[in-house]
Amino acid sequence: MPDARRFLRLLFDTAVAAVKAQNLIPGSLPSRPKGKTIVIGAGKAAAAMARVVEDNWSGELSGLVITPYGHSVACDRIEVVEAAHPVPDAAGSKAAHRILTIAGNLADDDLVLCLLSGGASALLPVPAEGIGFQDKQSITGELLRCGADITEINCVRRHLSAIKGGRLAAACSPARIVTLAISDVPGNDASSIASGPTVADATSPGMAIEILRRYELRIPDNVMKHLESPAAETLKPGDPVFDNASFDILASSDDAINAAAGLARELKVEPLVLGDLQGNAVELAQEHAELAKKIETGEGPVWPPCVLISGGETTVKVRGMGRGGRNSEYSLALALALEGHPGIHAIACDTDGIDGTEDNAGCYVTPASLQRAHEQSIDATALLRENDSYRFFSELDDLVVTGPTRTNVNDFRAILIDARISP
Numbered sequence: 001m002p003d004a005r006r007f008l009r010l011l012f013d014t015a016v017a018a019v020k021a022q023n024l025i026p027g028s029l030p031s032r033p034k035g036k037t038i039v040i041g042a043g044k045a046a047a048a049m050a051r052v053v054e055d056n057w058s059g060e061l062s063g064l065v066i067t068p069y070g071h072s073v074a075c076d077r078i079e080v081v082e083a084a085h086p087v088p089d090a091a092g093s094k095a096a097h098r099i100l101t102i103a104g105n106l107a108d109d110d111l112v113l114c115l116l117s118g119g120a121s122a123l124l125p126v127p128a129e130g131i132g133f134q135d136k137q138s139i140t141g142e143l144l145r146c147g148a149d150i151t152e153i154n155c156v157r158r159h160l161s162a163i164k165g166g167r168l169a170a171a172c173s174p175a176r177i178v179t180l181a182i183s184d185v186p187g188n189d190a191s192s193i194a195s196g197p198t199v200a201d202a203t204s205p206g207m208a209i210e211i212l213r214r215y216e217l218r219i220p221d222n223v224m225k226h227l228e229s230p231a232a233e234t235l236k237p238g239d240p241v242f243d244n245a246s247f248d249i250l251a252s253s254d255d256a257i258n259a260a261a262g263l264a265r266e267l268k269v270e271p272l273v274l275g276d277l278q279g280n281a282v283e284l285a286q287e288h289a290e291l292a293k294k295i296e297t298g299e300g301p302v303w304p305p306c307v308l309i310s311g312g313e314t315t316v317k318v319r320g321m322g323r324g325g326r327n328s329e330y331s332l333a334l335a336l337a338l339e340g341h342p343g344i345h346a347i348a349c350d351t352d353g354i355d356g357t358e359d360n361a362g363c364y365v366t367p368a369s370l371q372r373a374h375e376q377s378i379d380a381t382a383l384l385r386e387n388d389s390y391r392f393f394s395e396l397d398d399l400v401v402t403g404p405t406r407t408n409v410n411d412f413r414a415i416l417i418d419a420r421i422s423p
Contacts, residue, residue: 005364007267008347008414009400011260011307012361015412016351016405018259019182019251021045025052028250030178032059035109038175039063039078040099040168042124042194043117044352045182047073047080048406050115054078064102065115066095066123068354071404086357087141088125093133096124100163106175108244114168114177118184118352118408120194121154126163130226136160139212139223146215147317149278150185154195158234159208159227161195165234168197170241177245183252184410186276186312190247199247200239205232252276253311253409256351260414264307269416272302274310281314281326282333282384289337292344292415304343305418313410322388325356327411331363332389334415336380340370346415349400352408358390360399362412372396 017023037059039050046065051073054061061077068085083092106112127136139160143153158165169177177198185192190199205227212219219227226232235241253276261271272295277284292308294300314326324332327348338344349355349362373380376395383392393399 004345004366004416004418007269008345008364008416011263011309011414012347012349012400012412014263015256015260016407019256019351019407019409021048021052021407024182024250025049025180026056028180028248029053029056030111030113033109033111033176035107035111037061037111037113038102038106039113039115040065040102041115042066042120043115043182044068044071044119044404044408045117045406046115046120047071047075049117049180050075050078050080053113053115064095064099066092068119068123071406073406083123085119085122086144087137088122090133092123093125096126096163099124100126100168100171103168103171106172108174110175112172112175112177114179114198116179116194117182118410121157121164124163124194124197126161128160128162128226128231130222131160132222135220135223139217142217143215145318146217147280147315148211148215149315150313151189151192152211154192155203156208156211157195158201158203159205159232160223164195164197165201166196166199166239166241167235169199169245170235173241174244179245179247181247181249182407182409183249184313184408186253186278188249188252190249198245200237200242201234202237203234251409256409256412257309257311260309260412264309270302270306272306272308274308277310277312279314281316281330284314285330285333286337288415289334292338292417293341296341296343296417307417308415310413311409311411316387318387320386320388322383322386323358323391324387324389325350325358327355327362328360328389328393329384329387330413331365332380332384332392335365335369336384338365338367340367342367344415344417346413347400348411348413351405351410351412353402353405359401360390361402362400363393364398364400369396369398
């Protein structure tokens with residue numbers, strides 16, 4: 001087996017490769033229509049998906065997809081627009097309005113190929129009538145900081161939108177619409193992926209209000225007026241709009257996790273797959289540290305050498321003014337909880353290559369992390385309290401930097417337990 005850092009990076013790279021567009025799109029394309037084919041979409045993988053569609057589609061093709069800044073891929077027939085993520089900007093709003101315009105000029109023999117991936121919700125900001133763009137920006141920012149999970153955030157987004165919650169499918173009618181999605185949502189609920197622009201939604205405006213109140217967020221009068229009106233209702237299951245629509249999840253966190261687990265077995269390391277997890281990053285790290293320590297001492301469900309593999313999306317409650325994403329927050333909490341326990345190494349990264357809004361995908365944790373920090377007069381506990389985990393791992397040169405991967409099935413975590421490996 002390679003050394004711990006190389007082993008963990010191999011697992012991460014294998015997980016990401018398993019959910020790349022070029023490995024997913026070619027065998028999933030629909031038949032050509034009698035009319036025209038329009039490609040629309042959004043997300044961190046949207047440009048890469050569009051490029052693969054172009055490479056595998058022989059007929060007429062045009063359209064527009066939106067991707068975050070830095071995630072673009074050159075396309076010949078499909079326009080690619082870059083916009084802000086996770087808080088939307090004017091570029092995203094303008095492009096999303098253009099997508100609605102494109103969708104509104106179609107016939108029943110046309111085909112709409114909708115390409116969705118993680119990040120699409122922020123990239124499709126079309127506020128409902130009466131909701132200002134600044135309202136959407138402010139509410140999105142507050143939801144991201146308060147610790148709400150992605151299902152809660154997207155529930156609110158759907159009910160404040162003119163494009164999400166099935167409304168894009170309604171705009172495309174009577175054309176046939178085929179959605180191909182790379183899921184970044186735990187549980188793969190289609191109505192939460194990109195906030196469900198092309199699928200039915202079972203949630204209610206009242207649920208959105210309850211979420212905003214649960215996190216004690218200020219609800220502007222115009223937002224409350226909208227949420228209490230019939231206009232906030234999304235399209236429901238059974239709506240005839242969806243009679244000519246299909247939705248296919250091409251890849252999810254499970255595919256990434258299983259690919260990494262398969263490689264671990266090939267390298268004679270027993271994987272323990274923990275699944276697609278949610279919850280507070282610090283609390284999850286503490287749970288994983290306890291499990292890892294039990295396994296290292298022979299009290300767990302598997303024996304070393306082994307690796308604990310999980311995916312999903314944690315949450316972070318922002319308290320301080322530091323830098324860092326949910327994976328570095330998890331990693332710093334894990335290092336503190338492990339207390340330098342020998343023989344335990346870890347990696348935690350976002351599969352999109354961007355942890356939060358930073359330039360790293362994630363971080364490495366080693367048995368020597370805390371000792372090395374102490375030698376450099378770095379107070380790990382204080383940095384975690386200030387949500388300044390990026391600084392901790394940057395100072396130790398333990399950031400994982402990949403650049404945008406142009407895919408996204410959310411987080412990937414692996415904890416290697418092998419007492420034979422030195423710090």
